[in-house]
Amino acid sequence: MMIDLTTTITKEFLEWMENSPNNKHVNTGHVGTHLDTYKKSSIPLEYFKTKGVVIDVEKIANLREITVKDVIEVEIPPNGFVLFYTGRINEFEYGSEQYFANHPQLSHELLDYLLKKKICFIGIDCAGVRRGEEHQAADELCELNGCYVIENLCNLQKLIDKKFEIYTMWLDNPRATGLPCKVLAEII
Secondary structure: OEEEOEOOOOHHHHHHHHOOOOOHHHHOOOOOOEEEOOOOOOOOHHHHEEEEEEEEOOOOOOOOOEOHHHOOOOOOOOOOEEEEEOOHHHHOOOOOHHHHOOOOOEOHHHHHHHHHOOOOEEEEOOOOOOOOHHHHHHHHHHHHOOOEEEEOEOOHHHHOOOOEEEEEEEOOOOOOOEEEEEEEEEEO
């Protein structure tokens, strides 16, 4: 069974973004489900298909940072895709002020832990793995370690306690630092 993890963007939302003061997000690719690549590194084609694991942090994501202790017992697949289900995209509509405000985030120690595992992707169902000025720095740290952050995913709750593979497709763009993605999970 295939599950689409890509957040749908309406034409109206895209038009609103293009006409807002924040339209730089549209021009640089940071709308909807996208992969952050601030350093413009070359993403290996082997990343197209990875084994995935969902970590359910919905009960704690709005209370505190997600830490290593929340994932220490999870088997992280080598060269895998680690997805964090925070429930944010189910709680607030994508694009709403509430969706972006004070969204869940991963601790710095957790990011270091995951990068040592040599994974391909970190995915999350909110606006990023860190907030504010730390957002881009966290994405760059991941990218410099061969791992890419994919934001604004949906339907992650459908993968909890399941075995699955992820198919990630991105569109290269020499100028954009956010590459639109189509992300699909196949339950095996």
